Amino acid sequence: MDYEEFADEKCQSLMQIQEEFREKFGIDRYELWHYDAELELLRLYNDDQDQLFLKYIPIGTFSLKSETWMWSWYNEYAAEPSKENLLVIKDFGIKNDYHKLVEGTFSADEFDCWEFAAICFDKLDGIGVYRLTTEKLHSYLLVNKILEDDAVEVIKYRQQKVNCEAHGYSRDAFVCQHLNLEQSKGFEEAFDTYRGMQLDEDDDFQAWCSECEKVRLQSDGWNDESEEFAKIKLICEDCYFELKSFNSK
Incomplete structure (x- = not known):
């Protein structure tokens, strides 16, 4: 199977799962977000009583200015320890001659980004994908767990923040x-x-x-x-x- 067929198949599979993920946890109703790279913790919230904590694996980033994709394993500034998990995707790309899964950074579009997210969802444990949007970057995160307020990571997060x-x-x-x-x-x-x-x-x-x-x-x-x-x-x-x-x- 060539890359285009493979990526399209994984995108179609993710679409249904992604819709269920968003509805089950009310992902779209949160207006604010914040993440802690070292804890690999994403906080979605409207206020201190209306919030959701998620554990994630960083997939990669898309630069809106240069229109380039960068895999998290290639990004030396990414602080998340689990970015090394993405090397599984790189190895899979090498075995199947899928160049977009092997190169660290290259020109891309947002459709490519969702293909990469879908492939990571298929190959790594996850329950959904979340895209963080800033003025310059879109960051794609593979969410693998919803955390309770008394989870160790959440407690550490609160201790470190204002x-x-x-x-x-x-x-x-x-x-x-x-x-x-x-x-x-x-x-x-x-x-x-x-x-x-x-x-x-x-x-x-x-x-x-x-x-x-x-x-x-x-x-x-x-x-x-x-x-x-x-x-x-x-x-x-x-x-x-x-x-x-x-x-x-």
Whole structure:
């Protein structure tokens, strides 16, 4: 069987299972998401009382800008330990001369991505597929387990995150005292960010307003004077991107 026939067969099989998966767990009704790569834990939620925790295996990512696919086993920045499980797919591709399953990264389209997800679902244990969507990437995850609130991974997740009154548990972020959702004050960042991006171990989401930027430049960087003016405070990642959207207008 050539690759096109094989991939189409697996896609047709996944479509029915995927519909049952979405309906059974109400996947589509959650408006927000957050994931922890090291714990391989995906949190879908509307608030702290309405949420779902899922364990996953990373399949790969699709760049919306370059229109390229990258398998998770090839991505050196992917922190998930189970990305090595995807080498089973690579070995299968080598045996069957399916080049798209062997190359680490290459030009693709979104239909290709769902084919890859369907093949992984067929070859690895899973109960469904979830696609995370950001401004720059689509990340495809093979969901293999639904976790209860008292699961070890969920407890660890909560211990490592900021507990925000509005959004529940999320990654921490830091902003100046002036940023708010009432009056746009400009938005300066330590580096360009997007929701859901993976951060290096020593990095944090950090932002400040235009006035803080003036003081920072006048003070030759961050020091006692500029930090006193900014009065940086801790917030959650979701609050951070709400502030970014509003203050970047």
